[in-house]
Amino acid sequence: xxxxxxxxxxxxxxxxxxxxxxxxxxxxxxxxxxxxxxxxxxxxxxxxxxxxxxxxxxxxxxxxxxxxxxxxxxxxxxxxxxxxxxxxxxxxxxxxxxxxxxxxxxxxxxxxxxxxxxxxxxxxxxxxxxxxxxxxxxxxxxxxxxxxxxxxxxxxxxxxxxxxxxxxxxxxxxxxxxxxxxxxxxxxxxxxxxxxxxxxxxxxxxxxxxxxxxxxxxxxx
Numbered sequence: 001x002x003x004x005x006x007x008x009x010x011x012x013x014x015x016x017x018x019x020x021x022x023x024x025x026x027x028x029x030x031x032x033x034x035x036x037x038x039x040x041x042x043x044x045x046x047x048x049x050x051x052x053x054x055x056x057x058x059x060x061x062x063x064x065x066x067x068x069x070x071x072x073x074x075x076x077x078x079x080x081x082x083x084x085x086x087x088x089x090x091x092x093x094x095x096x097x098x099x100x101x102x103x104x105x106x107x108x109x110x111x112x113x114x115x116x117x118x119x120x121x122x123x124x125x126x127x128x129x130x131x132x133x134x135x136x137x138x139x140x141x142x143x144x145x146x147x148x149x150x151x152x153x154x155x156x157x158x159x160x161x162x163x164x165x166x167x168x169x170x171x172x173x174x175x176x177x178x179x180x181x182x183x184x185x186x187x188x189x190x191x192x193x194x195x196x197x198x199x200x201x202x203x204x205x206x207x208x209x210x211x212x213x214x215x216x217x218x219x220x221x
Contacts, residue, residue, distance in 0.1 A: 009098035009106025010058065012086060016066050016074075018058035019085045023078040031055075034077075041073035083116040 096106025
């Protein structure tokens with residue numbers, strides 16, 4: 001993934017701050033209301049000034065550093081997946097991702113999308129971790145009347161979440177290449193029609209369209 005010289009690059013913490021601002025607006029909450037909604041999960045209530053400073057930090061203020069506990073609290077309080085808070089602004093905003101190894105530049109936003117949704121190199125390890133998590137070791141409970149109960153459990157459908165991530169990644173790729181899904185279908189249908197038309201055109205041995213057709217050509221003199 002190429003590093004770019006775009007100076008308009010945000011750190012992941014700025015992305016989180018931007019998404020907090022967007023989440024609050026989406027919910028229709030004031031900063032005071034948002035602080036109240038988050039209080040049970042953060043364990044403390046943010047002042048309006050603190051909340052305002054968080055939202056300003058994505059646009060050039062002092063960058064707020066978030067930890068894992070806070071991001072989980074944000075997810076629960078706003079009722080949004082953690083991935084929401086790491087989703088870059090729309091591509092049209094031209095925001096790159098600033099990390100230490102970008103060395104003053106910025107990475108394409110897809111770097112962050114890959115980190116959220118995974119890619120073919122990282123998903124297999126995650127699937128295995130989920131598989132191991134979803135099946136707990138068997139534990140037996142023996143009752144006085146001789147009954148035996150297996151306390152081991154398996155969490156059903158744990159891989160459906162991974163499937164959703166993979167589909168989300170595919171939609172991102174389609175958006176980059178062709179626009180939305182419906183637009184992609186139109187483009188592919190058009191390409192299929194063009195390929196069918198090409199099949200009907202006689203070709204020479206080198207694959208070029210033949211000039212020797214029966215229609216529109218005069219015979220030998």
